[in-house]
Amino acid sequence: MQDRRPPDVREVAPGSLDPAMRFHLFSDGLVTRAVEARTLRRVTTRVVDQRPAAMPDEVAYALSIDAGACSLRRRVVMSLGGGPGRSRPFAYAESHLLPERLPERLPGSFLDALASAGGIGHALQESCAESRRDLLWLGARLPPSWAGGLGDQECVVRTYRVVLDGRPAIHVLEGLRLSFAAPPGRAMSLRGARSRP
Secondary structure: OOOOOOOOOOOOOHHHHHHHHHHHHHHOOOOHHHHHHHHHOEEEEEEEEEEEOOOOHHHHHHHOOOOOOOEEEEEEEEEEEEOOOOOOOEEEEEEEOOOHHHHOOOOOHHHHHHHHHHHHHHHHHHOOOOOOEEEEEEEEEEEOOOOOOOOOOOOOEEEEEEEEEOOEEEEEEEEHHHHHOOOOOOOEEEOEEEEOO
16 A cells, blocks of 8 residues: 555654554554553543544545545544543544444444444454454654643654455554653653663
8 A cells, every 4th residue: 555644744764663662553452451561550541522524535545435535533532540630641543434334243333332442442352343454654743732631742653444344444543652652761762762761
């Protein structure tokens, strides 16, 4: 597939990233579960917005559908728990779903699971959907204004599509703060340079 990164996303070489960040970006499993296992802290997902919306051109291209087609757009912010009133946002995601591309046995159960499970990965798991994820690109960009709490530092972003029954049905863009993946007492940069503890 051709690289269709938006113009505000700059290229990032995977080798310039810390191994922990590479693990999260190239993981094909549940991001929240991997983050919880790594940090030993609970991840909460807050739905910022979910509504029908026209797809941007690059999303339509990735899902092999006409530009401007309507999808279910979902925006979430993920936070790491740190005790009462101390959770810290560390990631955001914007997804475009095509309910008509979900397998016939799935639409109701998947959308119900999505409403209660908090994330697409959990909803796919709970609905027992066989799927694969195609990584489309990596990059870096500032978080969008709707992802409040992430500050004004660049996030490392990845985009992938979820293929169900041989057809691309879901497009996901995830952004993760660099500082969340750094080991305790260390800072991380996109060049991979770290300060000593």
